[in-house]
Amino acid sequence: MAVSDASLAPAHARAVTWLTTRHHWRWAEALPWLIAIAAYFVFPDRMTFGSQVLIMVLFALSLDLILGYAGIVTLGQAAFFGLGAYTVGLLSARLGYGEPISGLFAAAAVAAVAGFLSGLVLLRYRGLALLVLTLSTTILLQEVGNLFKDFTGGYDGIPGITIWPLFGVFDYDLYGHTNYIYCGVVLFVLFYVVRRIVYSPFGEALAGIRENVNRMHAIGSPVRWRLVIVYTIAAAISGVSGALFTQTNAYATLGVFDFDRSAGVMIILILGGTGRLYGAFAGGVIYMLLEDYLSKASPEFWQFGIGFVLVLVVLFARRGLFGLVEDFGGRLRKPKP
């Protein structure tokens, strides 16, 4: 495109460079992974906790796809987490099948089918109707699980889950080292997938839907199908995170469908910042550390704290921690002309 005003040329060039290189890997992107690896060596006895952090990061990443990129506000992401958790749990407890990797695929498939079917119906709605419908779907699943508690174990949890060693070789140690590496690798693989999606034309279309859905309709973008597809992908990833939850803990109760989980993952994303991939990482680590630390003092303390933080974030740091950092960085740079 020609730029008529010469004074705009540098800005134009910068924009072009940004657009053509923004999907390139940057050095800073290695940082979270290096931290994850360092944590393995610095806190070798906290790896069980570390696995849970990685699982929540993965769960938040799946929500980022639909909330941060597509702009759909849902209160029912725990439905897919729970379906994944129960797929793996019931495969092991009822069918005696405990192979972990194929378990992840099974969980992803079940959650994806549920995401596709519910997405077909629910994504036609917006606003309060969508909030209530997603919330109700999750509670409905919980109620169904409780209805067949002879099969699911109800709120007492699935009895007798055994997960076979990874690749039939690596057994699970008491300190959760195997689990941590396992979760880390799964997270990296799925992060790579999400990153590709976000920077693809499909990802651009999602951002377009988030920013101005009417315009996307006007230019002929198949809005509803794109939403259903991203909802399905996100559901599959949530399912995998739920499956990892069951595998690493070797238990799952109907509590996985709790509203607190749907709200918690949303809080993680908001803390870190939505629609920026690494928000899930920063938010997940901080949320889990705070929970670990404050819950030991008292559960009320933790719940009050997270509620207070949420109110503060909404009022003062709407773009999350990364947004705060950017604002602060921008202020530091400002004095230069």
Place this chain on the structure above:
Amino acid sequence: MSLNLNTIISILFDGLAYAMFLFIVSVGLSVTMGLMGFVNLAHGAFAMAGGYLVLTLTRSWGVPFLPSLVIVFLVVGAVSVIFERTLYARLYRATELDQVLLTIGLAFMAIAGFTYFYGPSPQSIRLPSYLTGQIEGGFRSFPTYRVFIIAVGVVLIAALWYVFERTNIGAKIRAAVDNRRMAQSIGIDVDRLFTLTFGIGSGLAALGGGLAIQLVGLSPSFALIYLVFFLLVVAVGGLGSFKGTLVAALILGIFDTAGKYLYADAGGFFIYAIAMAILLIRPAGLYGRE
């Protein structure tokens, strides 16, 4: 349980009492959401606050049950106005997500606060003696407490209906729900109207929470568990619709009770299934505008 006449009457009677509770708490939420489109997930916390306040008033301060209901209506209503002015008002033009997050945060803080002071276990109050007996209704008797809840509900419905349909302020509210900009441009102060309805709605929620302690229980998890029911009533009835809230409360209250009577294991399954079915067919609710 077999479905004989006696069971049907029990279902209708208990369902009606439950529906009155749902209506009293939800009507304020419906009107405020209809006025401002504000998603208030802390509404259940106001109802819970009413319950705990009644508990303290009757148990520790020796205030009789009925006056304490009036007190919680006034106190919680007044406190909610402070919240509305300082926090909610800042987010009227914000996104739905921001409103959801702010009010979830407030609900969490309320739950934690009440757990800290009252403990996590369910609480109950001792009802005055004139509410504990049975009332003879010809061929069978009915518990006085539930009759009382129904009576309070009917009185409130009549009063609210009068305010809504027959007074100047009610006409202003209906106008603002219909078309906020138009109402503003003819000189209706919608912000002040909202503050007023928000206070009254939260006060009613608190009254409902206190009134129904012995019917629906009271524990810190109340704020989230029942919030879902209130949201269902509002969504099914249609935002800002007085009639819709009433009809939705009746449908959900009676069907939920019937489900629990006839098929106890299914728990809350029916209320969600029915609400979802209605919403899928009519996304704007029974009496809402598309």
